[in-house]
Amino acid sequence: MARRPLPRILTDSAPLARMTQSTSLARGRELARTAADSACDVLHPLITIGRGLRRLAAAGRGRWVDTPRENRGPLAFFVGACVLVMCLVPYGPLLALIAVMGAGAWAGRERTPVETGPGEAERERLQALYEALVPYFSVEGDPSPLYAHDGGWERVFTEHAFDDSGRIERLQLKYPAYFTDGEDQSRVRIEQVLYAKAGRGREYHFGWDELANQLTVTVLGALPADIAAQRFVTAPGETVLGFTDADAVQRTLPVTAGQETRDAPPVVWRTGPRSTEPHLLVLGQPGTGATTLLRSIALQALQHGDVLVIDGGGTGEYGALSGRRGVLGVESGLAGALATLEWASHETERRLIAANRARQAGRPAPEDTRRPLWILADRPTALAHVAVAEGRDDPQRWLQTPLRHGRAARVTVVVADQFESAELLSEPVRAHTKARVVLGPATAEEVRAVLGAPPHTTPTASVPPGRGYVRLGSAPVLRLQVPATPDPLDEATGQALRQAVLSLLPERTVPADGTGTDTTATDGRPGDAGASADAGRRVNMSKSGGAGGAGTGPADAAEPHRATVAAGDTAGAGRAARATGADDTATTGAAPDPGTAEPSAQPVGAAGARVRIVKGGESRMVNGSVETVPTEG
Numbered sequence: 001m002a003r004r005p006l007p008r009i010l011t012d013s014a015p016l017a018r019m020t021q022s023t024s025l026a027r028g029r030e031l032a033r034t035a036a037d038s039a040c041d042v043l044h045p046l047i048t049i050g051r052g053l054r055r056l057a058a059a060g061r062g063r064w065v066d067t068p069r070e071n072r073g074p075l076a077f078f079v080g081a082c083v084l085v086m087c088l089v090p091y092g093p094l095l096a097l098i099a100v101m102g103a104g105a106w107a108g109r110e111r112t113p114v115e116t117g118p119g120e121a122e123r124e125r126l127q128a129l130y131e132a133l134v135p136y137f138s139v140e141g142d143p144s145p146l147y148a149h150d151g152g153w154e155r156v157f158t159e160h161a162f163d164d165s166g167r168i169e170r171l172q173l174k175y176p177a178y179f180t181d182g183e184d185q186s187r188v189r190i191e192q193v194l195y196a197k198a199g200r201g202r203e204y205h206f207g208w209d210e211l212a213n214q215l216t217v218t219v220l221g222a223l224p225a226d227i228a229a230q231r232f233v234t235a236p237g238e239t240v241l242g243f244t245d246a247d248a249v250q251r252t253l254p255v256t257a258g259q260e261t262r263d264a265p266p267v268v269w270r271t272g273p274r275s276t277e278p279h280l281l282v283l284g285q286p287g288t289g290a291t292t293l294l295r296s297i298a299l300q301a302l303q304h305g306d307v308l309v310i311d312g313g314g315t316g317e318y319g320a321l322s323g324r325r326g327v328l329g330v331e332s333g334l335a336g337a338l339a340t341l342e343w344a345s346h347e348t349e350r351r352l353i354a355a356n357r358a359r360q361a362g363r364p365a366p367e368d369t370r371r372p373l374w375i376l377a378d379r380p381t382a383l384a385h386v387a388v389a390e391g392r393d394d395p396q397r398w399l400q401t402p403l404r405h406g407r408a409a410r411v412t413v414v415v416a417d418q419f420e421s422a423e424l425l426s427e428p429v430r431a432h433t434k435a436r437v438v439l440g441p442a443t444a445e446e447v448r449a450v451l452g453a454p455p456h457t458t459p460t461a462s463v464p465p466g467r468g469y470v471r472l473g474s475a476p477v478l479r480l481q482v483p484a485t486p487d488p489l490d491e492a493t494g495q496a497l498r499q500a501v502l503s504l505l506p507e508r509t510v511p512a513d514g515t516g517t518d519t520t521a522t523d524g525r526p527g528d529a530g531a532s533a534d535a536g537r538r539v540n541m542s543k544s545g546g547a548g549g550a551g552t553g554p555a556d557a558a559e560p561h562r563a564t565v566a567a568g569d570t571a572g573a574g575r576a577a578r579a580t581g582a583d584d585t586a587t588t589g590a591a592p593d594p595g596t597a598e599p600s601a602q603p604v605g606a607a608g609a610r611v612r613i614v615k616g617g618e619s620r621m622v623n624g625s626v627e628t629v630p631t632e633g
């Protein structure tokens, strides 16, 4: 049966449209809207109170439900008693009504919802980060991937925080269990992606929680660079290499920075017989603070021990140490370095033999074997170059015995050099320096090559001098800021820092000039000590040419700053001549091989002690000067 058509009024919309557009209908609508608005304004307090009473009632019901059954009776009794009291007191019901209305109005007030979660721009940033991680955290065939191209970040970014400028400050993310988080390469890839997407130019810490499959990225603030050289509160055998992040070490030290005193987290390196990393290697780009670190170590070492400095760079930046109590020599020439290191090698053996004999005799180790001896070699590879040119020994050869046996003999070796010369470092230096420092800008690969593990932070392209990474043995890699310890004889050094360093230097045992006055101690100005010194009364330990005067050989020309130590007595000139002979003996092969030399049993180490370098030879170290003495029968 055919369907009947609908009446025209229901199918044709034109009449309806006409009605809608009619002015009377529009006016009616306007009136209705105004009336509703006015009613809303008038009734608003009542609406608020009503909403509040509803919320209070809901809260009361919830409370009643939460109350244990056995407590409901007393609670009902208490409420009833309150109501009764209200009814009995004058104006009680009225006051109760006002109180209930007030509470309703307060509970029903409109609260602007607190904005939670990231804003639009921040959500976009998180989504971009998520999408960048998809190729690394997903594999084909995963039925429910955490990371997928059409996925959202909300599932995997469990924590996030932004700084005022909208950059990520902290991010915690989950990753699939099959991700190879145990492999450095895999981790480094993720760290690089996050570094690029979260904003370059800042340092990030990556905390991998392999158990929970969680990675926490935190932006690190710069390490404070305002700590200068000062007396650190440490035990003998402890050396502060610098300062690091507060959560990286468990200890703090009181330090003075500018006008304030505060606690700072130090990187403390332990040396001596019980140390598991008794020697240190420092590598870095030129000008990144290796010399400063060695100077800082020297100032701390001089508190309890003796120091020998080899300044292979020949920049004269250790000149302030010359002639100070405990400083056995500051050498920047090849010949002097060879003689000094040879002595140190024999001294190590002497200490070992003396301590061994004492042990066999049931006595404690002799006093003269217990004073720590520090060998600080700054750029020894520069001298190795000169040695090759002159056909002489590489000075590093004489570091072998101190490196191998120094721990038991309380001899500590610190070697600093530059990245580009690192392959010239001898095998014993590489093998026995378990404490390592990298200074200055370095890629993660460079840091790993030196420290044996990559840093857990992204190295930044520009860092202040003295900034780097440190690793003691197999401990974690830490960020490091070396205390500012400039050369006090450098004119560019500020007065405050100069005074800080000068105040840490031990007293002079050898006058800085012919008058016997300590010019640097009085006014701290550089240059005085060297300029006014009587050249004829100095013993040049770096001699390869004539006695006492300026060197004439090629090595001398290349070493304008080599250290000289004043003899300080009237026999200076003659001693200088003999020192030349001693030096020649030591460096032309007349000295016995370290393996066969029988060390002297004479006391050594303490400032001013007479030290014979080689038995049968004629070299002695007296007050930091090499002198020759007649051979004993």
Ligand SMILES: Nc1ncnc2c1ncn2[C@@H]1O[C@H](COP(=O)(O)OP(=O)(O)OP(=O)(O)O)[C@@H](O)[C@H]1O
Pocket (backbone or CB within 6 Å): 225, 284, 285, 286, 287, 288, 289, 290, 291, 292, 293, 313, 315, 317, 465, 466, 467, 481, 482, 483, 484, 485, 486, 487
């Ligand atoms: N920890 C530090 N705090 C402040 N300034 C520093 C620090 N370390 C080094 N400097 C400054 O950086 C400059 C270079 O330092 P330093 O000479 O120690 O570096 P270097 O690596 O030994 O350089 P080079 O190889 O040229 O001798 C100096 O001006 C020094 O004062």
